[in-house]
Amino acid sequence: MNRSLFGRLWPNVTAVVLFIGFVFPVYWMFATAFKPTGDIISEDPVWFPTDITFEHFGTAIDVDHFWTYVTNSLVVTFCAVGLALVVALAGSFALARMRFKGRRGFIIGFMLAQMAPWEVMIIAMYMIVRDASMLNSLVPLTIFYMMMILPFTILTLRGFVAAVPRELEEAAMVDGCTRSQAFRKVILPLLAPGLMATSLFGFITAWNEFPLVLVLNKEAGSQTLPLWLSSFQTAFGDDWGATMAASSLFAVPILILFVFLQRRAVSGLTAGAVKG
């Protein structure tokens, strides 16, 4: 009896401890952002902010060009992810559904591409962009970000495409659809959750990138949010309230997207699996 109580208890206790461990940094970021400065630099931490202030958010966005950074980040991220999805969908369909010479070679190639350590190639990329007179533009950023997420997108989508039962496609073709019609009308809708799940990681990568934009775009008009965030420590000194407010603003879109897409993607997947 005792033992079984213990047996039921310890997983739950461990889970609670783990939950706190994983959530605390995120919680502390938000909590600090909303606390008045006096509570932030108090000798004993104020665990739960009681008088909420929006002052730090004011400081954080009261930076020249803030809205330009937001727009640039959104444009670059969405374009990069969108492009990657389109390019990857075509490629992954071939890899998942067709048999052809060199198929394995392509897969290995994309796997290698997925490992590329982009940070160490910064100066080479800089010189290419510089010599093409494309500095201070969002175009090279977008296409490089697209490339950073492309291999992963292809390889992951391949799995999702393969998971769509072949019978459905064939049934459509028997009903008189061409292969591309079958793709558009049958496979694509079934792929929606997969596309979402995949795009999630693309969003995160593109939204986060800063070593490249730091060297490519020196003009404020073409910079993005990660630069704004990483410049905070110098610009705001030890103003942790403002820094955490900035971090919160930076993280929130991804957190929302993640919670939203993760659920839909997983539920879509299980639904597909059951039907299949």
Place this chain on the structure above:
Amino acid sequence: MTVQTERPPSGPADVRKTAGAGEPGGPTPRAASRAGAFAPYLLLLPACAATVLLLGWPLLKDVLLSFQNLNMAQLIQHVTEWNGVDNYKDVLTGEDFWRVTLRSILFTAANVVLIMILGALVGLLLARLGRRMRVTLLVGLVLAWAMPVVAATTVYQWLFAQRFGVVNWVLDKLGWHSMADYSWTSSQLSTFFVVTVLIVWQSIPFVAINLYAATTTIPDELYEAAALDGAGAWQSFTTVTLPFLRPFLYATTFLEIIWVFKAFVQVFTINGGGPDRLTEILPVYAYIEGVGNQHYGMGAAIAVLTILILLVISAYYLRIVLKQENEEEAGL
């Protein structure tokens, strides 16, 4: 998040396998197949073109730069000064490179071991929990997973701040008073500690959630069969769960290795490779020598060597994948 798997989270690969097994060959119309002989290549063309142009070109450029004497003056004046293998000779004969390489390997190993063990334990815990508790823990994991790296490193700097950092406060209250105003960036070990906590915290959710998802696909019959054979909890774990998860564990381990090996942003942002360059891992070393010290040719040489090391590390992983693909090819 740059952790990537060749399989999407909930294991559609398994679905794929059953689907494939259901209809071997398939009645593909012959005419369509002939007309479509080029179709796969056409479909792959944009992706391949992008890869060659956007990855291959910088890579080639990097290799070319590694054979040049490229410093401030040459960069500013756009001068190309070939210097043969001088950069490589300098890098490989100096002790710095080897020290950093060894450090990178140890750093990666320590992190990956922690991530895999803790991640797997959390994953198995998820499978054991009741529904409500599981959802709660999942929410926590997803939040940590979703934190953008730049934001996460900033938050960790605040958690471990010397003054008013909550970690120092807790340690002080727990009786470790010398930690009250401790500077975590002051030594090699403590800096690595912060970076490791950050990386492990960020990576466990990926391993745990995916492992949990994989365990849900283990057919119950296998456990029932094991139980019939009189297997206890531990035995059914070692004879059913573990073998079933093995391919997944292999793949994840190697992805984590590659990911940790490349963890530039975390190491660079927390302490810039300091103190005294003691926490530089290979990508950071390449960046500091190349961009930071404005020794661009040298940086390119280190970059090329870093890429080679990455290739060696991933060769084993690729072999496993190749084998898998062979099996799949047979089924396609």
Place this chain on the structure above:
Amino acid sequence: MKRKLISAIGIAGMMVSIAACGGGEDTNDKAGADGYAGQTLTVWVMDGSSPDQWQKDVTAAFEKKTKAKVKFEIQQWNGIQQKLTTALSEENPPDVFEIGNTQTPAYAKTGGLADLAGLKSEIGADWTDSLNNSSVFDGKQYAAPWYFANRVVIYNKKVWADAGIKELPKTRDEFYADLKQIGEKTDAEPIYLPGQNWYHFVGLTVGEGTELVKKDGDKYVSNLADPKVAAAMQTYKKFQALSKAPKDKDESTPQQSEVFAKGRTGAFIGMGWEAGTAIQANPEIEKEIGYFTIPGATADKPEGVFLGGSNLAVAAGSKKQELAQEFLKIALSDQFEGQLAKLNGVIPNKESLQTNLTGNAAAEAAAPAAAGGGTTPLIPEWAAVENAPNPIKTYMTAVLNGKSPAAAAEQVEDEFNKRLAQQQ
């Protein structure tokens, strides 16, 4: 409290003057009055070095004269060399930029800076020679001296009064005793001194009569093992121990003036204009701010200081060479050079303009020490030393964390020498 004003001429006295004949003729004869309309000149200035008012007035004068626009872009010192190097290689580099005096020779050697011989003969005849040194490389004028300054103690009068201190310290020991007293009698931090304020450390080595590097044949090598350097570092350490500032950060992370602005710090060692940043962060601090010369070992000689300074240079790759020179002529004109000196309390590039410093408390505090000031060697190899991770900063942090100066010197010397010998 009140310090004797050492006349502005006095500051210059030590700075080896020439200034024989007045060369400040006006050059208002501009060719093509509308020739520059529609163009925009990009000017990089460092954070805090030129006040808004100055930028506004210069812009107005420039736009009036040339019909062109000017765009000031504020840069941070951290990472500036990496940014500047790539920028100079680009198609559209900043046309005019501020560059630190210790960094100028390296950039002059790269060919990234335009030759300003014409400008020098036109407006620079009476530039103070010693200030112009860093701008000249291989006999050519690669930049124009802009402003110079040395550090002072900026203190919070209220905190010092609360601690019951009536007289300002005259010697290093008195200074230390006062700070201790602040620590004991108030809850303020006596001094904010981060572990890596290496400019102040250079000043202390100057005070000890030594340098961070020495000549070995025709090369420069580390001199960190010199016992005098160790003595300077011990002084630094003694004062740093009174501060809660991080031992592994420099004065700009966080900005020390912003820490000071919170009013809970007794003093910090900084440039006079940093008080302005503090006032911007907290206007109420203005009435509490005072300045005094960093006290030396004995009352008759102030502490050694680092003679910091900045030049203005024109990018060789700029397509607006003429316009850039027009800008320099305005920015460095007596009017605006004088205005900058007045607003920021910095030493202007001509002796004749030093009257602008009269009555500026920060400048008056800085003046006595300037005579005993020094810089790092003005050689192209030096810039590499300042790249992060700067081995001098590493040395400082190592000593502050308990290493002996000798051991710390040994630890960083390889890196230091490697950088001094770095292939160009």
